[in-house]
Amino acid sequence: MTINPEVSEINTSYEYGWSNPERYAVKAPKGLSREVVEMISKAKDEPQWMLDFRLKALDIFYSKPMPTWGADLSGLDLDEIYYYIKPEGMNARSWDDVPDDVKKTFERLGIPEAERAALAGVGAQYESEMVYHNLKEEWEKLGVVFLSIEDGLRQYPDLFREHFATIIPPEDNKFAAINSAVWSGGSFVYVPKGVKVDIPLQTYFRINAESSGQFERTLIIVDEGAQAHYIEGCTAPAYNSDSFHSGVIEIVVKEGARFRYSTIQNWSHNVYNLVTQRAAVYGNGVMEWVDGNLGSKVTMKYPACYLLEEGARGEVLSIAMAGRGQHQDAGAKIVHFAPYTSGTIVSKSISKDSGRSSYRGLVKIYEGARGSKTNVECDALLLDEEARTDTYPYIEIEEKDASVGHEATVSKINDEQILYLQSRGLSEDEAAGLIVRGFIEPIAKELPLEYAVELNRLIELEMEGSVG
Amino acid sequence: MTNQPHQLEIRNLHASVGDQPILKGINLTVPRGELHAVMGPNGNGKSTLAKVIVGDPEYTVTEGEVLVDGVNILEMEPDERARLGVFLAFQYPVEIPGVTIANFLRLAMQARKAEGEEVSFTEFYGKLQSALKTLEWDESIVERYLNEGFSGGEKKRNEILQMLMLDPNYIIMDETDSGLDVDALKIVARGVNSMRGPNLGGLIITHYQRLLDYIVPDKVHIIVDGRVVQSGGPELAKKLDTEGYDWVKQLAVAGA
Numbered sequence: 001m002t003i004n005p006e007v008s009e010i011n012t013s014y015e016y017g018w019s020n021p022e023r024y025a026v027k028a029p030k031g032l033s034r035e036v037v038e039m040i041s042k043a044k045d046e047p048q049w050m051l052d053f054r055l056k057a058l059d060i061f062y063s064k065p066m067p068t069w070g071a072d073l074s075g076l077d078l079d080e081i082y083y084y085i086k087p088e089g090m091n092a093r094s095w096d097d098v099p100d101d102v103k104k105t106f107e108r109l110g111i112p113e114a115e116r117a118a119l120a121g122v123g124a125q126y127e128s129e130m131v132y133h134n135l136k137e138e139w140e141k142l143g144v145v146f147l148s149i150e151d152g153l154r155q156y157p158d159l160f161r162e163h164f165a166t167i168i169p170p171e172d173n174k175f176a177a178i179n180s181a182v183w184s185g186g187s188f189v190y191v192p193k194g195v196k197v198d199i200p201l202q203t204y205f206r207i208n209a210e211s212s213g214q215f216e217r218t219l220i221i222v223d224e225g226a227q228a229h230y231i232e233g234c235t236a237p238a239y240n241s242d243s244f245h246s247g248v249i250e251i252v253v254k255e256g257a258r259f260r261y262s263t264i265q266n267w268s269h270n271v272y273n274l275v276t277q278r279a280a281v282y283g284n285g286v287m288e289w290v291d292g293n294l295g296s297k298v299t300m301k302y303p304a305c306y307l308l309e310e311g312a313r314g315e316v317l318s319i320a321m322a323g324r325g326q327h328q329d330a331g332a333k334i335v336h337f338a339p340y341t342s343g344t345i346v347s348k349s350i351s352k353d354s355g356r357s358s359y360r361g362l363v364k365i366y367e368g369a370r371g372s373k374t375n376v377e378c379d380a381l382l383l384d385e386e387a388r389t390d391t392y393p394y395i396e397i398e399e400k401d402a403s404v405g406h407e408a409t410v411s412k413i414n415d416e417q418i419l420y421l422q423s424r425g426l427s428e429d430e431a432a433g434l435i436v437r438g439f440i441e442p443i444a445k446e447l448p449l450e451y452a453v454e455l456n457r458l459i460e461l462e463m464e465g466s467v468g
Numbered sequence: 469m470t471n472q473p474h475q476l477e478i479r480n481l482h483a484s485v486g487d488q489p490i491l492k493g494i495n496l497t498v499p500r501g502e503l504h505a506v507m508g509p510n511g512n513g514k515s516t517l518a519k520v521i522v523g524d525p526e527y528t529v530t531e532g533e534v535l536v537d538g539v540n541i542l543e544m545e546p547d548e549r550a551r552l553g554v555f556l557a558f559q560y561p562v563e564i565p566g567v568t569i570a571n572f573l574r575l576a577m578q579a580r581k582a583e584g585e586e587v588s589f590t591e592f593y594g595k596l597q598s599a600l601k602t603l604e605w606d607e608s609i610v611e612r613y614l615n616e617g618f619s620g621g622e623k624k625r626n627e628i629l630q631m632l633m634l635d636p637n638y639i640i641m642d643e644t645d646s647g648l649d650v651d652a653l654k655i656v657a658r659g660v661n662s663m664r665g666p667n668l669g670g671l672i673i674t675h676y677q678r679l680l681d682y683i684v685p686d687k688v689h690i691i692v693d694g695r696v697v698q699s700g701g702p703e704l705a706k707k708l709d710t711e712g713y714d715w716v717k718q719l720a721v722a723g724a
Binding site: 414415416417419420421422423424425426427428430431434435437438439440441442 | 522523524525526545546547549550551555556558561562564565566567572575576579580613614630634
């Protein structure tokens with residue numbers, strides 16, 4: 001595993017970099033193998049079809065080359081990763097039943113407090129397993145299901161199997177394949193027809209052990225006319241060796257339903273974050289991804305909306321911030337399969353020091369998807385001369401009666417803006433921070449207030465001492 | 469510093485952009501309680517003077533001092549100068565997308581508070597109401613992003629709004645009248661006049677007499693080729709208005 005001498009320096013401003021001593025019920029040996037996959041399946045007491053699925057996915061993983069079209073992954077040594085770590089005490093419904101050090105971790109992250117104040121349900125994953133999952137009773141009564149993915153498979157086997165891996169099959173890409181082989185943890189959500197969950201559900205992911213991999217798998221089904229908002233957050237300790245996070249998020253938005261999935265990704269700067277997220281959107285349904293990528297060493301993530309029936313709509317709002325040693329290769333995919341479908345992509349990136357942000361997006365309109373349109377806007381802000389940004393827009397249009405708009409801007413923090421704000425009494429750092437906050441405001445205002453505040457706070461933390 | 473005079477004093481100020489000297493020894497003293505007009509032909513250093521006082525890093529001071537209540541501010545960051553009570557109404561206010569005027573005003577007010585002290589809602593809102601009333605502006609304006617998409621007149625009015633909210637001791641108005649119609653000019657002048665009193669000093673930089681019909685200066689200084697070539701009362705501005713700038717240019721040649 002490459003040891004990056006800069007990592008410890010970067011992480012001086014990373015406030016979630018502490019860790020607990022490692023005490024685990026099960027820790028698979030290092031590296032990926034058929035035995036490890038079988039061990040995971042056995043630990044979960046899975047049906048045969050799932051073990052078969054995992055083993056097939058493992059073969060697919062081996063058969064696919066590492067992708068070289070995006071971020072540099074040469075530092076990621078897959079043989080040095082622990083693929084499965086099962087913490088002691090699992091999937092409690094009360095924080096009292098969560099082991100002390102794990103509970104303290106989530107308390108330091110403010111999760112139980114947020115749950116009491118403003119959330120419909122909370123899940124917490126520590127290493128490979130969900131250690132806590134709870135849905136408030138009022139939502140349970142309405143038939144909302146919010147479980148760990150393992151409990152989803154056990155309690156709703158038919159609904160699970162009907163949708164699992166149909167939106168992101170293991171063949172999709174090498175990291176979807178590895179996730180399919182070793183997945184563990186994540187959420188299973190079902191929102192029944194017409195039920196509107198008006199406060200968010202949240203799951204929080206924490207990696208604790210060094211050199212570990214987290215491969216959560218989330219399946220969300222939003223039935224006809226239903227509505228919900230799901231938020232995920234994530235952090236990890238700052239280690240000198242790299243960790244690996246590769247989740248797969250599959251979402252089904254049925255006719256007339258509306259769903260928003262928000263991520264504030266704040267992994268420590270030693271995490272490779274290679275995630276596949278995709279929603280299948282049916283007639284007049286609306287899917288919105290709000291994607292904030294602040295942490296990690298390398299992120300490759302392109303939330304996708306497959307617009308499958310007339311009137312379906314997809315939106316991706318994404319913010320990326322790349323500091324020293326970070327590459328955020330983030331973007332979106334909107335694929336129009338049906339007539340009169342529409343999409344919006346708004347991507348904003350901030351790069352500083354030697355950080356690099358790339359927008360990589362695909363808009364595809366298949367023949368027959370007449371009257372469809374997508375607008376793409378990507379704006380990059382560079383904070384200094386060393387920072388770098390690139391735009392890779394892929395547009396494929398097979399239908400004559402369709403339109404795609406693409407606008408891209410690159411700007412620098414301008415000295416006149418800094419002077420103007422300073423002349424009103426703000427320090428240079430405050431001025432730069434305010435300009436950056438203004439830059440991301442169109443996306444921050446889409447988040448619930450407390451998350452917008454958190455997002456701004458994290459950006460301010462990253463900004464400290466970055467000007468002047 | 470309690471024994472120091474309450475005045476803005478500019479002593480033998482020389483400044484340049486790159487290798488180009490622009491200010492060549494400005495001397496000016498404005499006590500609190502007085503507003504002085506600074507006039508002169510374009511390109512002779514009026515705006516440079518404003519930028520140097522506020523601390524624009526584009527300009528290099530090569531000699532001289534700028535004293536605020538006896539303290540030389542030339543080594544200070546622009547924000548420290550602002551906190552001493554210096555306020556520049558910019559000739560071309562920049563746009564800051566995504567930052568609402570309300571949020572910005574609150575932060576700017578907060579920056580003037582001592583550690584641990586907060587701008588209270590009543591303080592903020594009370595001041596805002598009164599400032600908006602003076603400027604005949606609807607409250608909804610403060611939810612707009614700072615100067616973004618503003619007309620020239622709105623930008624200038626927004627400068628005066630900030631001035632009213634931040635209670636400066638010394639104002640520098642850099643050609644605030646340029647691009648304003650008469651109605652907007654009157655509103656801007658009303659804002660400034662509402663602040664006049666024994667605690668406010670400042671410089672009104674302008675090319676034309678017409679702003680000075682509404683903000684009557686206590687003194688008028690004329691800058692040509694980086695120096696003050698003539699000082700006098702408000703009648704000096706009227707003379708410029710009727711006779712133009714040719715005769716003062718002669719003064720500069722004579723003085724050089």
